[in-house]
Amino acid sequence: MIQELNERSRQIFRTIVEAYLETGEPVGSRTLSQRLGFPLSPASIRNVMSDLEAAGLLHAPHHSAGRLPTDAGLRIFVDSFLELGSLTDDERRTIEGQAAAEGRGRSVEDLLTEATRQLSGLSQCAGLVIAPKADNPLSHVEFVYLGPGRALVVLVSQDGSVENRIIDVPLGMTPSALQMASNYTSARLGGRTMAEGRSGILKEIEDRRAELDLLTAKVVEAGLATWSGDEERNTLIVSGRARLLDDLTAVEDLERVRQLFDDLESKRDVLQLLDLAHDADGVRIFIGSENKLFSLSGSSLIVAPFRRADERIVGMIGVIAPTRVNYGRVVPMVDYTARMIGRLIR
Known part of the structure; x- marks a missing residue:
């Protein structure tokens, strides 16, 4: 679909999504005219926004003249425009600190718990890991x-x-x-x-x-x-659940997160992540309604597999986040954490 848009429409769409991910607010023509790198009349901007809404990439909240990206729009943005950032030295050191935990003789489950806690803290999202419990001799x-x-x-x-x-x-x-x-x-x-x-x-x-x-x-x-x-032979660890309560703006948002907590507590459908892992070469992103693992949409799931020395995938680690999460910042964190775990469990 993105190939069908002209360059001006692509630039406006990209600017709207970037502004939304930054502020979480609907984006209007005035904000767009300030952010765009080229002059364009408010009427022309509104026309393009209407076209993008008709294409299913944007929607207009009833209380605002601005626009928000739909789940389909966010998917196109992630696939076509997302620019991944780089981890800071401090972030790398925090993630690599798991090596010290292994050196203290902790179990694999302790290692995964610590990795999930650190990932939750760095990303400001709920961290999640799932892996089969080791079938030891x-x-x-x-x-x-x-x-x-x-x-x-x-x-x-x-x-x-x-x-x-x-x-x-x-x-x-x-x-x-x-x-x-x-x-x-x-x-x-x-x-x-x-x-x-x-x-x-x-x-x-x-x-x-x-x-x-x-x-x-x-x-x-x-x-x-x-x-x-x-x-129960599978380990499911979720850290930082309270972060999912941040920035809730409506009663229905609170109900959605409460239901998500119930799903996690019962492990309902979450164990399907292990099946997804075997089809994943790297980080996978499930946005809102694309995420069939939980009973309700409204959250994004960003996960990556980790592997043993023989390259066999043994689990997945990632975050549960609002759909307006900073994907460019969080994806490298998830990827680096998964790679670090893979090195530690070899």
Whole structure:
């Protein structure tokens, strides 16, 4: 569509969007005449603005004679006119400070939490990161008796991390039977990830090759099932949510952000970001109504993938921002942060 506009219309459109991103206010013909680098009558400016509105690139709020870019207009601006800025030395040092966190022996999740907090602070937006939890090789597995019909499954990884879940077990299970389940499972999972070892154990039980009685086999199956297809195996971290409340001007804006908070809290659709990551070569920008990940439009999502040493994408980091965010400033921050995380998790 932008190719169909003449040079004067392109310049006016670009100036309107830049003024809007700077002020957040509708842009009128007087402001435009002051910002344009060439003389043009107010009547000519208004005619061009009307043409851009008819093309779906601008819209006029009912309370103002000025114009605002539509989501489609912002998309064209980002794709055709956006000029990316450069990070300052201070911004680079802040992002690179994550290396010190790694040096203190923090976990990957701690590293991602710190990166998200720093990105939120630098961008003045809400920071977001999502990645699969590491499926580390296991050291051993324990089934702990909690009382009739209840047991605790404890997974201890070779890196020292511990995860546990409570499961239901058949009535009549004894602590000694649970110890047998622990020994059996640890012998087959030790030194392997859950993903690597689970199917072999289940196949052995199914083929009746496991040296377990029926009740103990059911306990092992129940324990393994708690880590099968579990959405909680993904890490979702959001920092700086309160920044989304800045500059709200209407009750409907507050309701939109409240609903967004609910979506984030429930992780509804947010895990789709991992699917988007595998199609992304660099920073991706979703503007307003383009963003199908949340139930309501009105926010922009700027995200970039980060990779392991083998170049496999393992997660995404970015920001949730108002649509009038300074894209030229925020995109380099997101990109540099993603690259830094990739170097630290290699």
